[in-house]
Amino acid sequence: MVDFKDKSEVKFSEAAQKEIERYISHYPADRKKSAVLPVLHIAQAEFGGWVSPAVQDKVAEILGIEPIEVYEVATFYTMFNLKPVGNYVLEVCRTGPCMLRGSDQLIEHIENRIGCKVGETSPDGMFTLKTVECLAACGMGPMLQIHEDYHENLDPEKVDKLLEDLRNKAAVKQSN
Amino acid sequence: MGLKILTEHINVPGIETYETYRKMGGYRSVEKALKTMTPDEVVEEVKKSGLRGRGGAGFPTGMKWSFLAKPEGKPRYLVCNADESEPGTFKDRVLMEKIPHALIEGMITSSFALGARTSYIYIRGELMFVLRILEKAIAEAYANGMLGENILGSGYSLDLHVHPGGGAYICGEETALLESLEGKRGNPRNKPPFPAVWGLYGSPTVVNNVESIATVPWIVNNTGDEYAKIGVGRSTGTKLISAGGHLNKPGVYEIELGLPVEEFLYSDEYCGGIWKGRKFKAVVAGGSSVPILPAELFLKTAEGVPRVMTYESLSEGGFVSGTMLGSGGFIAMDDTTCVVRNTWNFARFYHHESCGQCSPCREGTGWMEKVLHRLEHGHGSMHDIDLLVSISKQIEGNTICPLGDAAAWPVASAVRHFREEFEWHVRNPQEATKPGAVFNKSEAVLA
Ligand SMILES: Cc1cc2nc3c(=O)[nH]c(=O)nc-3n(C[C@H](O)[C@H](O)[C@H](O)COP(=O)(O)O)c2cc1C
Ligand code: SF4
Ligand code: FES
Numbered sequence: 317m318v319d320f321k322d323k324s325e326v327k328f329s330e331a332a333q334k335e336i337e338r339y340i341s342h343y344p345a346d347r348k349k350s351a352v353l354p355v356l357h358i359a360q361a362e363f364g365g366w367v368s369p370a371v372q373d374k375v376a377e378i379l380g381i382e383p384i385e386v387y388e389v390a391t392f393y394t395m396f397n398l399k400p401v402g403n404y405v406l407e408v409c410r411t412g413p414c415m416l417r418g419s420d421q422l423i424e425h426i427e428n429r430i431g432c433k434v435g436e437t438s439p440d441g442m443f444t445l446k447t448v449e450c451l452a453a454c455g456m457g458p459m460l461q462i463h464e465d466y467h468e469n470l471d472p473e474k475v476d477k478l479l480e481d482l483r484n485k486a487a488v489k490q491s492n
Numbered sequence: 493m494g495l496k497i498l499t500e501h502i503n504v505p506g507i508e509t510y511e512t513y514r515k516m517g518g519y520r521s522v523e524k525a526l527k528t529m530t531p532d533e534v535v536e537e538v539k540k541s542g543l544r545g546r547g548g549a550g551f552p553t554g555m556k557w558s559f560l561a562k563p564e565g566k567p568r569y570l571v572c573n574a575d576e577s578e579p580g581t582f583k584d585r586v587l588m589e590k591i592p593h594a595l596i597e598g599m600i601t602s603s604f605a606l607g608a609r610t611s612y613i614y615i616r617g618e619l620m621f622v623l624r625i626l627e628k629a630i631a632e633a634y635a636n637g638m639l640g641e642n643i644l645g646s647g648y649s650l651d652l653h654v655h656p657g658g659g660a661y662i663c664g665e666e667t668a669l670l671e672s673l674e675g676k677r678g679n680p681r682n683k684p685p686f687p688a689v690w691g692l693y694g695s696p697t698v699v700n701n702v703e704s705i706a707t708v709p710w711i712v713n714n715t716g717d718e719y720a721k722i723g724v725g726r727s728t729g730t731k732l733i734s735a736g737g738h739l740n741k742p743g744v745y746e747i748e749l750g751l752p753v754e755e756f757l758y759s760d761e762y763c764g765g766i767w768k769g770r771k772f773k774a775v776v777a778g779g780s781s782v783p784i785l786p787a788e789l790f791l792k793t794a795e796g797v798p799r800v801m802t803y804e805s806l807s808e809g810g811f812v813s814g815t816m817l818g819s820g821g822f823i824a825m826d827d828t829t830c831v832v833r834n835t836w837n838f839a840r841f842y843h844h845e846s847c848g849q850c851s852p853c854r855e856g857t858g859w860m861e862k863v864l865h866r867l868e869h870g871h872g873s874m875h876d877i878d879l880l881v882s883i884s885k886q887i888e889g890n891t892i893c894p895l896g897d898a899a900a901w902p903v904a905s906a907v908r909h910f911r912e913e914f915e916w917h918v919r920n921p922q923e924a925t926k927p928g929a930v931f932n933k934s935e936a937v938l939a
Contacts, residue, residue, distance in 0.1 A: 393658025
């Protein structure tokens, strides 16, 4: 789990810094605050899938705004995780059109497979399970998102395969 | 096969690249507009086309453009609404993912018409993979002189950027979107002033849906009059429909407005009928915000007139027996669908997505969700059914933005058309809470 004592410990990689600069350049010079959502996304991807208070403070510093201006944004938008998460965050769409095509059953199946409920992280720390609202994939439901990837037209077998692949991927990462 | 304006080349291999898109005739509207037309002439063509906003409200695009204020010394902005979060809708995403240049071409031609020098595409943050596709395509457009300084030697310059949201349906509402683009919480603004006067950073701004903007190139290339010949009456042109739910062939279909609903639902060119050989029970025809209709009232109006896919035909009968075309999110339900459960699911969505600024919406959506949860889980009373109607009436029209109405209509219409099913849940709580249990009208009448 990535965490920091305070913002002085938060160091973005060079690639991330470049990406942040690129976003900031998209807005008028006196409107740097506009970059808060893109920069929070970059920060979340950079520091273990969540934005800790120290990370949010760092974002405020980069954009030259008050920390509270970042907190109020980070808490409003559901994509930002305010608590530590597992290696993989499974975000399953639970909205009507996906429900019609079996998302309730899919969620239950995943809970059983990874051994935790919606909103929790699996005991092995591998998966965090979240439900989310419509992800603009209704015709391809049921579906879920893992980080940037969409996985669509799911059924129990496909999900099992997906979870296994992720476990293997994590094992390879660890042994390297 | 109906005419395809937006999706004609969607399956051409490599169409996501500048080279192939250009080979298929892409970016001609930029050449034509920037080299041979004035901005006002472009606006005039869009007005003549009768194009209506494809984001849901159906407001005429040309008219919206002509309202844009042009004060001295202030920049003007075009912001594309690619937030696409209305349950049932996934057309913008498919269009951007497959033919990113269609939107970029539309953004350039439209920005020229409006006199914008910097434009933004606000895309929902979950679609980060689509954002990357768009950014790649934008880089190609810059490299080929379609964006940046002095485009095609016309003297017109434009910068185009993509901005990710953070996961909030309300940011699809145009003033919430602008707040969000300014780096704030997505709280809708009080109107007036409208964005045409006070939009992004306090400057005059037009917000348009992806599909609306992607249609502009065809109008510029072929004239507004030609576009207006497609479709029926005030529903001109083609429309992307996101077809989902219990269909044999879910997907995104481009239809000519005026297509008979029966053909859309049953023909193999489109949805291919209800899946698993089941019966058609109900439909939400234009995204989760529009009233639900039972199958009979969708196929034919209360007067027995077969409906067609137009703004007017779908709303025939008003709220008593009609619905709306909305964003074109078509959600079909077969006869195993529990309307109470579905209504509860949507109520939960609106409660979750309410920004919380106005009490009728914040409290009302939560209350409706609670009551529907109770009904669906076998603890409801007959009084609860009327309570739902009464709450929905207290929300409707009493809020800052239309999310309140959008939350109220699905509930009010479900009770209006499926009251017996709600009552069955109250009378038979044990039966109704069994997994997969569904109210069956004919059996209920016998019982
Ligand atoms: C709660 C709410 C959500 C909305 N979501 C979207 C959306 O995801 N995409 C969209 O284009 N318009 C959405 N709209 C409509 C926009 O406010 C606006 O009318 C539209 O973007 C204008 O573009 P158009 O005229 O081209 O349709 C939404 C409106 C409301 C009230
Ligand atoms: S109607 Fe609902 S979503 Fe819209 S401003 Fe009011 S509280 Fe927010
Ligand atoms: S309802 Fe699941 S993606 Fe739309």
